[in-house]
Amino acid sequence: MNDRIRASEVRVVDPKGNHGLYPTAVAIQMAEEQELDLVEISPNAEPPVCKIMDYGKFRYEQQKKEKEARKKQHTVEMKEIRFRPHTDTHDFDFKTKHAKAFLVQGHKVKAFVQFRGRDIIYKEHGTELLVRFISELEDVCKIDQVPKMEGRRMTTILSPDKKKPS
16 A cells, blocks of 8 residues: 555556556555555556555445455354164154254254163164164255264264255
């Protein structure tokens, strides 16, 4: 901006849209005559492109755009659904319905079967449960992680599938 521009010659675009090549000192003088700033827009160009504008207003507009972009940004949350190896069908259906709602809202779902004590001998029940869970939700999700053992838990991670209709 202004005196910090180190190039000897710059391409200047004024507020009216006119442009041309000028020595940096002349370009700064032109900006000062209009009571505006000379702002370097494209420093890597040959010669650098500068624009005559109100820098304070320019920064304000940029901050406004960034704030608006952050408002529209959606953060994806990881929702957890917990099962046990001998989860009953009603509980399974209830938790599957909740998982489907989470996926439709755009959240990821981490489903896991918790093995406690001697439950660890029923690993195949956990695998069957998670495979059934995935098959119930396959119309609204894609699989990020297939069911696998992590300590005393068998986990799978599902994310919403934008391409599939909900």
